[in-house]
Structures are given as C-alpha cells and as structure tokens.
Amino acid sequence: MKQAVARAAIEYVTPGEIIGVGTGSTANFFIDELGAIKDRIKGAVASSEATAERLRGHGIEVFDLNDVQSLSVYIDGADEITLHGEMIKGGGAALTREKIVASVARQFVCIADGSKLVKTLGAFPLPVEVIPMAQAAVARRLQTLGGEPRLRVKDGQPVVTDNGCFIIDVHGLRIADPAGLEAQINDIVGVVTVGLFARRGANVGLLGTVDGVKRMT
Ligand code: 5RP
16 A cells, blocks of 8 residues: 555655655655656755655656755655644654655645544554653653653653654644644654644645545645
C-alpha cells in the first residue's frame, strides 16, 4: 500500500521543478519512484539526512533550502491523519525539518497506508522536539496538558535528531483541537517543534487501501 501511494504521488510532481521530500518508509518508496523519473525534475530538498542520502543514492541533486525560494509540492508520510488533513508526524524524529520544508511548499501531499486515517488524533504518541537542557522542564509542562510525556530512548540513550535535539513522545492524548494544541505546545519555552501539522495540514491525502489508492482533499 505504501508503494502504491508513493507511485500515485508522482502525478503531483511538476516537471522541471525542485520537489520537497519527506522522511520515513513511505517517503522512501516515493524516493525510489522519483529515482525512476529523475531526469524530469531539477532536484529535491530533503527533510532529513537519511532522505538526502537516499536521494543522492538515486543520483537526484539535493538542494539546500536556503538556495530555494519556493517549492511547488512537498510529499511525505504521516503517523496519523484526519479527513481534514490534520496530522501527527515525527515518528521518524524528522518533524522539525519536515515542517520547515513543508512550509515553503505550495502544496502538501500526504502519502500513507489507510491504517493512518483516524477520527481523532492522539492514539499515536505526539512527538515534540526539545532543546536538551529544557527536556525536564518541557516534560513537566506537557504533563499539565493531560498526556504522559516520555523521552524517546534508543539503546539506553536519548534519540538525538538531525538538529542535535531530543524527542519527547506524549502518550495518552485525545486531541480535540489540533490547531489549538499545536499553538499551545509551540508556546512552551524549550520546544523546537511539535509534531502536530494542523494549522497547516495536508492539501491532498493519498491513502493506500485494499481497494486501491483513495484520494482525500
Ligand atoms: C518521520 C515522519 C513520517 O512521515 C512518519 O513517521 C510516517 O512514517 P512511515 O512512512 O514510515 O509510516 O513523520 O518523522
């Protein structure tokens, strides 16, 4: 299903342009599809070091966002998405660069398998990227929002993002007002980015189902 939506997303790639590319297993399928039409695009802006490496592996030129004025499209996966295009992202710890690259794009195309579609966001723990020295202070503030914040750890060590920061995953939230919560968490000092993409969500959702790719706008 991930491969099917990745293939369907190629339709949104404008010939001759630079494409914004997300991070994760679905985005990886998309990069592989992009590799097959690489001569038709100018290049890509990557939302993570891992994505940049995979793009280069396909011979696709990777541009620094500072050298690009605008992008026609940003294509990425999600951990959860609603019918309104609000998303939780950051399962792959790339949320900050994903939000930055997406903000420069005129259109956000979300590609996901159908299991990611939810009525209410929050069953997937909400990732929050934080400055390491503020980790405990931010966690205390997040607790007051009703969730259970847990520092993301791998092999006994905090996960460090491409930006040198930590991730706190907030468990047990039921997010009734995604845009409001996004603003509220953004306001906490020490937070770099919250993995809620609601104030600016997806313009198009391509969902992989057993009946084929379904498009939601
Ligand atoms: C990475 C992300 C990914 O888009 C999200 O985790 C979905 O990943 P996958 O395509 O592997 O299911 O936000 O930070």
